[in-house]
């Protein structure tokens with residue numbers, strides 16, 4: 001089968017994945033087996049059938065009649081318990097292979113109290129029976145958006161109540177990606193909304209046109225349900241996908257199932273069902289995410305399940321029909337499951353994973369407390385992971401080699417007696433940067449004398465071993481805190497100076513592993529005339545993000561094991577999240593279809609660029625005056641060094657930082673925290689800068705495929721909700737006393753109305769002081 005051909009805009013011929021309510025077809029284990037023989041993983045089934053539906057309608061009819069005949073107030077109708085003919089389901093060994101649906105003809109968000117009351121009863125009867133049978137997956141049609149916010153809250157309340165039933169039920173709220181019609185909006189004759197009394201009628205037949213309305217509704221539902229971990233989304237993919245901003249927002253949500261209606265498929269010139277390029281890109285991204293977040297259990301490429309698509313799961317009636325056809329399957333044109341075959345084709349032809357996706361497999365959205373290499377001694381395995389980075393060490397080698405070449409060409413004097421440039425790798429770990437310094441010397445032809453300084457006594461053993469086995473005893477290994485090192489010991493017992501200080505003490509937010517404090521403390525060994533530091537400078541960057549998944553994780557921690565969870569900056573490979581502030585609105589591109597028509601979609605070639613701002617910068621070496629003042633405050637002498645690390649109040653004042661930055665917000669959203677990144681200039685000389693970056697805006701350009709650092713998350717205890725076209729203002733502090741360094745952060749939301757700037761809401765002032773880094 002060839003899916004790659006030009007696409008046609010004609011309407012597909014048949015539908016799959018509609019859950020069956022009209023017929024009573026019991027979900028037997030044989031039927032489930034048939035579906036699996038056809039290559040499906042799951043089967044969809046309604047929880048109740050039209051027998052039950054008819055019973056409820058007749059109850060409503062008799063109630064309406066009795067109200068019209070009697071002048072007295074009638075008690076609200078009560079639906080009796082389910083009867084055996086009301087449901088195709090029963091407990092069985094195969095119940096786990098079902099995706100079940102609650103009735104789409106009820107209206108939990110109805111403004112009419114009678115309809116709402118009946119709907120709630122139907123819903124709770126169905127949920128209770130599904131839980132009793134051992135069902136795990138229940139799809140609930142989303143709220144009717146035309147009923148407005150009140151209807152959504154009412155709907156959310158019912159969902160919250162349902163979540164207390166059965167501790168294994170996963171409730172999936174079915175919403176359309178772009179606010180268009182969903183199953184809940186069906187207006188067939190049996191829908192309860194047809195029976196709404198005139199005084200409660202809303203514009204429910206009016207079209208909801210805001211594409212963000214279903215995301216808004218979902219946001220309300222999950223907020224009211226406190227980000228419950230058994231509550232997720234079934235997303236209906238329309239034929240034309242909405243803006244990339246809205247798509248990207250959905251990616252940050254817990255999507256468990258994609259529903260791809262047959263009407264969203266195109267037919268190509270070879271009469272095969274295919275999806276548009278935009279759909280393919282969306283599905284590929286979803287596939288990566290589903291596997292990485294454990295939504296789907298990965299299998300081998302050949303027999304991997306369809307991508308969580310309820311479209312790929314047939315109904316009992318379809319499975320029975322397809323089971324009859326399967327024997328006839330001889331050629332591709334006779335394929336009884338063409339949509340499923342196409343999804344499996346996409347699955348086999350996914351784009352290759354990036355370095356970071358390969359390396360980070362299993363780490364996506366996994367919260368880790370930041371390393372504190374100054375206080376703690378790292379284990380060998382941690383160093384081993386660093387050393388796998390294909391970029392970081394190569395870039396350091398480039399930087400050192402360039403510095404040596406410049407040194408040589410500028411005929412600078414050196415701090416050694418034999419003209420060799422003195423290099424000290426401070427915080428050398430197991431020694432990879434020492435090896436790179438020696439390589440740089442060899443490649444540039446500039447002789448060096450190398451010192452390896454490390455305070456971790458265990459890593460020190462390996463450094464000594466390397467020196468004997470690999471470096472030919474060319475390196476002087478010293479076990480000490482770099483701040484206590486007095487410099488290279490000279491033959492006369494005095495201490496010499498260093499020409500180039502090489503260090504890698506950077507954390508995910510640049511300075512969070514106390515690189516500034518350590519480098520200040522060792523700067524006294526650096527040649528004051530022309531000594532250089534690699535890195536020369538580093539900057540911390542951040543941007544507001546939405547990350548419901550991580551917020552839910554932190555909320556659970558904060559209510560159980562870790563009450564401070566929201567006051568800790570977490571290192572995390574951000575995966576299921578959305579940038580809230582992006583460069584200007586996206587552009588529209590059009591694709592010419594083979595029948596001549598044009599299909600418009602948001603420009604996939606120009607993805608949205610986040611706005612990531614610089615919080616602050618640190619440069620090394622410090623100007624001598626700043627260092628002298630700090631040293632005096634510390635109680636040491638203004639010249640020389642080793643005056644002790646921890647001193648009087650204000651000794652580290654020069655490493656205090658503060659910023660207040662405003663981010664434009666294009667679309668409505670919820671901020672759950674700040675994503676933090678860094679950039680560093682290792683060396684900038686006659687050949688231009690050598691830089692590393694984890695900043696999403698520059699990482700591709702500066703250090704593509706670097707894997708050593710994940711971003712850092714500064715979370716917010718109370719998510720900040722804001723409207724479209726507003727502003728988020730972030731205040732950030734790097735605080736320090738004479739013992740510790742920590743961060744404080746505050747997020748506020750503003751909107752300008754008729755020229756007046758209004759403060760809408762604000763987060764708590766968060767502080768990581770109790771978890772700060774000891775100096």
Ligand SMILES: C[S@@+](CC[C@H](N)C(=O)[O-])C[C@H]1O[C@@H](n2cnc3c(N)ncnc32)[C@H](O)[C@@H]1O
Nearest residue numbers: 373374386427428429454455456481482504518
């Ligand atoms: C992030 S690791 C980098 C190790 C190695 N340079 C690499 O790139 O693989 C930082 C190293 O610096 C060491 N370190 C941190 N603070 C130090 C200090 N004040 N004095 C000496 N070593 C320090 C840690 O023990 C650790 O080995």
